[in-house]
Amino acid sequence: MIRATIENINVYEGQVVTLSGWLYNKRSSGKIIFLQIRDGSGFIQGVVVKKEVSEAVFETCKSLPQESSFHVTGMVQRDERSALGYELLVREVEVVCRAEEGYPISLKEHGTDFLMDYRxxxxxxxxxxxxxxxxxxxxxxxxxxxxxxxxxxxxxxxxxxxxxxxxxxxxxxxxxxxxxxxxxxxxxxxxxxxxxxxxxxxxxxxxxxxxxxxxxxxxxxxxxxxxxxxxxxxxxxxxxxxxxxxxxxxxxxxxxxxxxxxxxxxxxxxxxxxxxxxxxxxxxxxxxxxxxxxxxxxxxxxxxxxxxxxxxxxxxxxxxxxxxxxxxxxxxxxxxxxxxxxxxxxxxxxxxxxxxxxxxxxxxxxxxxxxxxxxxxxxxxxxxxxxxxxxxxxxxxxxxxxxxxxxxxxxxxxxxxxxxxxxxxxxxxxx
Structure with a gap:
């Protein structure tokens, strides 16, 4: 198993690596789930394709709350649409801590005082x-x-x-x-x-x-x-x-x-x-x-x-x-x-x-x-x-x-x- 960081992900193009991080955000289009993963060194998109992972992995990704921590294993592949230039084709997910629902900071606009309270x-x-x-x-x-x-x-x-x-x-x-x-x-x-x-x-x-x-x-x-x-x-x-x-x-x-x-x-x-x-x-x-x-x-x-x-x-x-x-x-x-x-x-x-x-x-x-x-x-x-x-x-x-x-x-x-x-x-x- 290759442990990698998002900051140096370009070194591992075409290889299967494991990232340890948190779920920043996610969205789904039915049979594909897009995970926004952060690991402290950067942010990368993880792509979970239903037909390419086990049912358990897919359901885990589908139900994970924002800011849950996990180990994610997948193939590093180039993606020109990404600001990073790469994405992770997810194969396995191991949950470390399932976060509680209701994370205080959503992707909507928040006032500065509110955000400073949650610095x-x-x-x-x-x-x-x-x-x-x-x-x-x-x-x-x-x-x-x-x-x-x-x-x-x-x-x-x-x-x-x-x-x-x-x-x-x-x-x-x-x-x-x-x-x-x-x-x-x-x-x-x-x-x-x-x-x-x-x-x-x-x-x-x-x-x-x-x-x-x-x-x-x-x-x-x-x-x-x-x-x-x-x-x-x-x-x-x-x-x-x-x-x-x-x-x-x-x-x-x-x-x-x-x-x-x-x-x-x-x-x-x-x-x-x-x-x-x-x-x-x-x-x-x-x-x-x-x-x-x-x-x-x-x-x-x-x-x-x-x-x-x-x-x-x-x-x-x-x-x-x-x-x-x-x-x-x-x-x-x-x-x-x-x-x-x-x-x-x-x-x-x-x-x-x-x-x-x-x-x-x-x-x-x-x-x-x-x-x-x-x-x-x-x-x-x-x-x-x-x-x-x-x-x-x-x-x-x-x-x-x-x-x-x-x-x-x-x-x-x-x-x-x-x-x-x-x-x-x-x-x-x-x-």
Missing amino acids: HLWMRTPRQHAILRIRDEINLGLREFFHEEGFVLVEPPIITPASCEGTTELFEIDYFGENAYLSQTGQLYAEAAAMAFGKVYSFGPTFRAEKSKTRKHLNEFWMIEPEMAFVDFEGNLKVQEEMVSYVIKRVLQRRRRELELLGRDVTALEKIEPPFPRITYTEAVEMLKNAGFEFEWGDDFGAPHETHIADQYEKPVFITHFPTSMKAFYMQPDPTNPEVILGADLIAPEGYGEIIGGSQRIHDLELLLEKLRAENLPEEVYQWYIELRKFGSVPHSGFGLGLERTVAWICGIDHIRQTIPFARTLNRVYP
Whole structure:
């Protein structure tokens, strides 16, 4: 017996194989039953012809409820009408678990709130399955890019004693009688590791307690955060555009079928190659004013502003040199103009907004202390971070990429909640 997976079914054309999976759907035309089979790697149609199987097999297939699990044995044959290109001519069926009747998610239209309540089942459907397979590919591509570039993976703590971003948007927890917080970012800890290993990255969950309901926000999301010693602002941008291009090429090569299932315009993704265009924050302000937006220097960009700027380009665009007052205390001011920072946001095309934020970091001890004091941040809590500037400080840079926004952009989907297996939003902590 040959055990196969749907993803690699093309290898077995003309052979009899066994698939282990679930019944996604079925239909019948009397003497033929069409089974839609999924096995976690993909979807395939199984054809059950009454005269070619035993009566018991035919009756079993006829009566099986949706999402029953089974082993299906049959001949792999080419079928040009299928998106997969193959189908399975069923010979035997061995039921593992006969599902109950009344599966909650039918093939009719359901509201998003209903589907999110059944997220544990919704992810079984072809569209959600494709999104999460692409997420997996992006995840792996990011890790491989940094591994190939000589970065070391480090894991910062999720429980931290203070804010990393200097905001009040924190989830506070009781840590054995002391106040602690769920981490907003692993960046400060990655900076410490960069002073030990030169080039590092962290990849893990981060938490923001902002009460946002937009389609671009989650309260728990994943970030990849590289930090690089002896790398300046320009070098930082170069790594970002090379990383994004690398990941997109990988997804196009390995998950094109899933992109097509989602209806994604892959020609737009094929244009994403370095270098990416750049404009300064000041230039972006002028662009918005010329387009009729009411916007002043020092204002923060909202979704309409980012979308208008992105629409002027076919590739992601860097917006650089933001006002110092808008950004976190650790960002290096531009020596030629201390009112702006040596940092940038990377704005994705097609209205997906910021996917990366990064900067050169302050490496001068006195300047860092000045920034901490200006924002009334407690020096004792940041003492370990301050010590990085006392012992072998060097110019260094880093950035953070939000995984879910990146998945949404590459997949071309409307809402970020579909890009993570179980979304945590302002009004959702179930399932």
